[in-house]
Amino acid sequence: MLDNEPTPVDDRPLDLPAISRRHLLMGSAGALASVSLLGFSPLARGQAPATLPEFAAWKSLNDLIVHSANTMETRRDAIGSGVLTPSDKLFVRNNLPAPDASIAADRDAWSVNIDGVNNPRALTIAELKTMGVETVASVLQCSGNGRAFFPHGAGGTQWSVGAAGCVLWTGVPLKTVVNALGGVADGMNYITSTGGEELPAGLDPKTIQVERSIPLAALDRAMLVWELNDNPLPVTHGGPLRMVIPGYYGVNNVKYVNNVAFTPAQTDTKIQVSSYRVRDIGVKGSADQPSMWEMNVKSWVTSPLETASRGRTMIYGVAFGGSQAVASIDVSLDGGQNWQAARFLGPDLGQFAWRPFVLAADLAPGEYRVVSRATDSQGNSQPENRIDNERGYGHNGWKDHGITLKVT
Numbered sequence: 001m002l003d004n005e006p007t008p009v010d011d012r013p014l015d016l017p018a019i020s021r022r023h024l025l026m027g028s029a030g031a032l033a034s035v036s037l038l039g040f041s042p043l044a045r046g047q048a049p050a051t052l053p054e055f056a057a058w059k060s061l062n063d064l065i066v067h068s069a070n071t072m073e074t075r076r077d078a079i080g081s082g083v084l085t086p087s088d089k090l091f092v093r094n095n096l097p098a099p100d101a102s103i104a105a106d107r108d109a110w111s112v113n114i115d116g117v118n119n120p121r122a123l124t125i126a127e128l129k130t131m132g133v134e135t136v137a138s139v140l141q142c143s144g145n146g147r148a149f150f151p152h153g154a155g156g157t158q159w160s161v162g163a164a165g166c167v168l169w170t171g172v173p174l175k176t177v178v179n180a181l182g183g184v185a186d187g188m189n190y191i192t193s194t195g196g197e198e199l200p201a202g203l204d205p206k207t208i209q210v211e212r213s214i215p216l217a218a219l220d221r222a223m224l225v226w227e228l229n230d231n232p233l234p235v236t237h238g239g240p241l242r243m244v245i246p247g248y249y250g251v252n253n254v255k256y257v258n259n260v261a262f263t264p265a266q267t268d269t270k271i272q273v274s275s276y277r278v279r280d281i282g283v284k285g286s287a288d289q290p291s292m293w294e295m296n297v298k299s300w301v302t303s304p305l306e307t308a309s310r311g312r313t314m315i316y317g318v319a320f321g322g323s324q325a326v327a328s329i330d331v332s333l334d335g336g337q338n339w340q341a342a343r344f345l346g347p348d349l350g351q352f353a354w355r356p357f358v359l360a361a362d363l364a365p366g367e368y369r370v371v372s373r374a375t376d377s378q379g380n381s382q383p384e385n386r387i388d389n390e391r392g393y394g395h396n397g398w399k400d401h402g403i404t405l406k407v408t
Contacts, residue, residue, distance in 0.1 A: 055098040056236050060088040067157045070094040074162035079302045081316045081356045083346040085165030087229045090237070093142045093163060095210050095271065096197040098235055099256060107232060107240040112224065116262025118182030125226055125241055132176040136223060138246035138352035139166050139320045140253065143276055143292040146395030152281055154392030161300045161401060166354040169244045171225030174260070178219065188262035189216050193243040196256035206269050212252050213266035214245060214293055221246050224257065246352035247323035249292045251276050278389050295322030297382055298396040299329055299374035301403050308407050313363050320354035321376035328375045331359040335369035336384065336399065363407045371402035
């Protein structure tokens with residue numbers, strides 16, 4: 001297996017229900033190997049499922065590419081030109097199997113423990129709702145979005161562009177909660193969130209638990225959310241309660257959150273220490289490497305993708321600034337030799353949302369290489385090329401994300 005790391009936390013989801021207790025309780029190395037070999041069954045190339053897994057059965061199958069039971073990508077041609085991504089088209093990415101739907105039977109009773117503050121305590125969603133409420137639009141994106149473009153065959157789900165969407169989150173700012181509990185205790189440097197998934201017996205929880213630490217500076221944007229796109233947060237996407245850090249990659253937006261701690265150091269779980277780390281090809285993950293925290297500026301074309309008729313053609317796409325607001329978007333019809341300014345569509349939903357864009361072009365018959373390049377409010381533009389790395393993380397190079405359009 002990749003890097004000789006037996007526990008499939010990095011970007012390879014687990015499907016554990018089919019693994020017997022006997023497999024899990026054999027010697028630790030053997031148990032971990034069994035989880036890796038039996039737990040994740042990706043679909044063969046070109047294979048299409050007849051149905052979606054139960055926890056995501058409400059999704060629109062025709063708008064998704066199903067990579068596995070826990071990983072589903074929005075089709076590029078289904079992204080459209082809307083400001084928001086419909087929930088039934090939003091990609092799915094779980095490190096562990098989703099809990100049973102029964103955890104949302106009494107949503108307001110769900111409890112999250114807040115530690116590392118001057119007056120630590122547990123709070124139910126019902127109590128959180130009395131403390132404040134805000135709605136924020138932000139891009140949710142997997143760290144490996146664009147992995148399919150890496151030529152070295154980076155391990156993990158082979159996402160193209162569809163492991164991203166722009167949605168509305170409704171909940172309470174974490175800073176509001178912290179202030180009500182007397183503020184952050186002295187000496188704390190990180191916000192550490194723990195997911196409430198059921199962990200399999202016989203394994204060290206530190207090797208598989210979803211627990212992520214982010215810099216304390218993110219407190220100004222962090223939220224505890226209970227709604228997605230104006231509806232109760234589905235279990236599919238982390239309900240009843242999820243930590244959301246606008247501008248940060250999806251792995252930091254911990255699902256089923258039941259503990260939030262302000263800590264002096266980062267958690268020692270594997271998903272933090274060695275997973276989701278940017279390193280050179282062939283190098284193992286370690287805590288001294290950059291962690292997948294803030295997102296970078298990015299864009300891609302969504303329509304048309306293969307063919308168009310001669311004459312006036314509307315070229316659509318989406319662009320976002322990651323941790324900054326997106327400021328401008330350019331489109332090239334000749335693979336980046338010449339650029340034209342495109343215009344944004346629809347309302348601006350804020351710093352962390354994406355902006356649909358359109359370019360009107362008069363096209364003669366022929367073949368065009370269409371690419372887009374976004375620039376954020378700080379003047380950072382997408383680079384031409386990817387930065388090669390072992391896990392295929394953070395790809396925002398405009399060249400790979402282009403499409404070849406044939407005009408007749």
